[in-house]
Amino acid sequence: MSVIRGRLQEQDLELSCDVVIVGSGAGGSVLAAGLAERGLDVIVLEEGPYATRDDFSQVEGEAYPMLYQDRFARATADAAIAVLQGRSVGGGTTVNWTTCFRTPQRVQDFWGERFGLDLDLDPHFEAVEQRLGVAEWPEELANANNRTLLDGCRALGWEAKALRRNVRGCVNSGYCGLGCPYDAKQGMLITTLQDLLDRGGSIISDCRALSIEHSGGRASVVHGRVNDGGPRVTVRADKVVVAGGAINSPALLLASDINPNGQVGRHSFLHPVVALPARYPHDIEGWSGAPQSIGSHQHIDRGEQVGFFMEVPPLQPMLASAGLMGFGAMQRDFMKGLKRVSTLLSLMADGFHESAPGGTVSLRADGRPKLDYPISEGLVEAFRAAHVAMARVHLAAGATEAVTLHPQPLTVRSESDLAALKSAPYGALKHSIFTAHQMGGCRMTHDPSSRVVGTDHRVEGFENLYVVDGSVLPTSLGVNPSETIYALAHRAVEPVAG
Numbered sequence: 038m039s040v041i042r043g044r045l046q047e048q049d050l051e052l053s054c055d056v057v058i059v060g061s062g063a064g065g066s067v068l069a070a071g072l073a074e075r076g077l078d079v080i081v082l083e084e085g086p087y088a089t090r091d092d093f094s095q096v097e098g099e100a101y102p103m104l105y106q107d108r109f110a111r112a113t114a115d116a117a118i119a120v121l122q123g124r125s126v127g128g129g130t131t132v133n134w135t136t137c138f139r140t141p142q143r144v145q146d147f148w149g150e151r152f153g154l155d156l157d158l159d160p161h162f163e164a165v166e167q168r169l170g171v172a173e174w175p176e177e178l179a180n181a182n183n184r185t186l187l188d189g190c191r192a193l194g195w196e197a198k199a200l201r202r203n204v205r206g207c208v209n210s211g212y213c214g215l216g217c218p219y220d221a222k223q224g225m226l227i228t229t230l231q232d233l234l235d236r237g238g239s240i241i242s243d244c245r246a247l248s249i250e251h252s253g254g255r256a257s258v259v260h261g262r263v264n265d266g267g268p269r270v271t272v273r274a275d276k277v278v279v280a281g282g283a284i285n286s287p288a289l290l291l292a293s294d295i296n297p298n299g300q301v302g303r304h305s306f307l308h309p310v311v312a313l314p315a316r317y318p319h320d321i322e323g324w325s326g327a328p329q330s331i332g333s334h335q336h337i338d339r340g341e342q343v344g345f346f347m348e349v350p351p352l353q354p355m356l357a358s359a360g361l362m363g364f365g366a367m368q369r370d371f372m373k374g375l376k377r378v379s380t381l382l383s384l385m386a387d388g389f390h391e392s393a394p395g396g397t398v399s400l401r402a403d404g405r406p407k408l409d410y411p412i413s414e415g416l417v418e419a420f421r422a423a424h425v426a427m428a429r430v431h432l433a434a435g436a437t438e439a440v441t442l443h444p445q446p447l448t449v450r451s452e453s454d455l456a457a458l459k460s461a462p463y464g465a466l467k468h469s470i471f472t473a474h475q476m477g478g479c480r481m482t483h484d485p486s487s488r489v490v491g492t493d494h495r496v497e498g499f500e501n502l503y504v505v506d507g508s509v510l511p512t513s514l515g516v517n518p519s520e521t522i523y524a525l526a527h528r529a530v531e532p533v534a535g
């Protein structure tokens with residue numbers, strides 16, 4: 038079969054298959070390829086466009102509206118957290134920054150103790166790492182933006198190391214977030230989705246699944262529509278898999294009146310991110326070079342307090358101007374000096390402490406997802422600690438000044454300025470907060486009375502409905518999530534195939 042571009046479709050479509058999968062991201066694609074390898078007839082529905090290397094112009098104003106949810110304007114209900122989430126064939130993997138981590142053992146142990154999960158993921162990590170070319174990106178190739186994290190941590194005696202990436206033949210351009218025009222990024226678009234097509238499967242792009250028809254614990258039909266009120270798409274299948282990613286997967290279940298144990302949409306996690314830019318006396322050019330190649334987990338284990346890990350974002354001009362520095366003259370001055378700016382990120386490990394319990398997805402009146410994510414006291418404390426840590430890294434790496442993202446920015450020029458951060462306001466709408474890692478909302482746990490899915494990914498109370506994406510994670514991860522989702526989806530092939 039092939040890719041059917043929904044937006045070119047003029048007539049309603051009625052199809053049937055063995056397995057229909059909603060969503061072509063990290064989870065849906067790995068699963069689709071595995072099921073097709075077992076001889077099953079698979080159709081993948083994807084609400085985003087089928088965009089390939091020829092469409093990846095590296096122009097931010099074109100890429101963001103085309104490849105991200107809500108045209109790059111997704112946010113929490115109170116607008117406190119900007120939500121960066123992919124929306125095209127390949128999902129988040131088409132625009133992600135390629136960092137790959139196995140699920141840390143401490144997280145797997147926590148899941149074992151708290152949720153009775155023993156997932157034995159190692160063989161699945163090995164399989165996906167091989168397929169996706171996951172390998173360490175040599176430290177010598179780190180760009181100056183990432184180098185500040187490495188140098189600063191080393192000067193402080195803190196842990197920091199080169200990260201692993203899913204790339205082959207990467208030319209170190211730095212534009213991963215706009216889609217890779219070199220087909221070097223081993224995202225789903227050119228790997229597992231190609232495997233699916235080679236094995237006879239189909240992808241229907243530009244088609245949003247609106248509801249799942251079901252009765253008596255059996256799902257039977259996915260009702261979709263080509264975006265913006267176009268033709269209807271109806272897919273009958275023996276098995277239905279929801280893989281729309283955290284936020285959208287719980288929303289689709291809720292829209293279909295599926296809510297086992299009243300848990301759908303609950304326990305949504307974001308790795309809430311705070312950033313700290315700093316000016317350096319030398320050129321950084323943070324838009325060039327692999328975007329995220331150094332990381333530090335120095336502060337991931339803070340005992341009773343919420344842990345965080347540090348990484349580095351790319352600094353393309355539109356992303357930098359929108360995300361980093363205010364309005365008017367302040368923004369203009371910041372952008373004039375962007376060439377010498379390096380920025381650090383701290384990502385909060387939510388879901389491990391009662392003081393960072395996550396958020397909730399519900400439905401808006403028009404059926405689209407709404408994400409409420411209160412900024413808890415535990416996060417406020419961690420944001421502050423993260424700012425102090427990032428400022429120390431910048432100073433140790435030779436920055437002349439670090440400047441916070443408060444409406445009235447605080448400037449740190451020496452260790453003696455750090456005290457000001459300790460009394461600065463932190464929390465919702467008090468400074469910029471982002472997320473590029475959405476997790477949870479369809480919790481996997483062993484306990485049938487509190488789960489949405491079990492370890493076989495089957496939705497509680499259903500015999501043929503599954504969730505296979507980042508929404509099943511019972512906590513956040515404290516590392517970038519894609520490889521965990523790839524491995525879970527690889528593991529899910531067997532139970533879904535049956």
Ligand SMILES: Cc1cc2nc3c(=O)[nH]c(=O)nc-3n(C[C@H](O)[C@H](O)[C@H](O)COP(=O)(O)OP(=O)(O)OC[C@H]3O[C@@H](n4cnc5c(N)ncnc54)[C@H](O)[C@@H]3O)c2cc1C
Nearest residue numbers: 060062063064084128129134135136246281282507517519
């Ligand atoms: C800018 C950015 C950078 C990132 N960098 C990294 C990184 O370096 N390393 C890392 O590990 N992770 C990174 N991530 C996160 C990672 O890409 C995601 O965690 C991962 O892709 C999530 O996989 P998923 O299967 O849960 O969902 P997704 O990959 O988001 O896929 C879900 C797909 O389903 C589609 N969909 C949703 N609802 C419907 C519906 N109703 N009908 C039809 N289709 C639907 C969506 O359009 C989307 O394409 C990044 C993400 C972003 C946005």
Ligand code: SF4
Nearest residue numbers: 207208210211213217
């Ligand atoms: S940095 Fe590498 S993977 Fe990213 S867009 Fe450039 S060539 Fe592609």
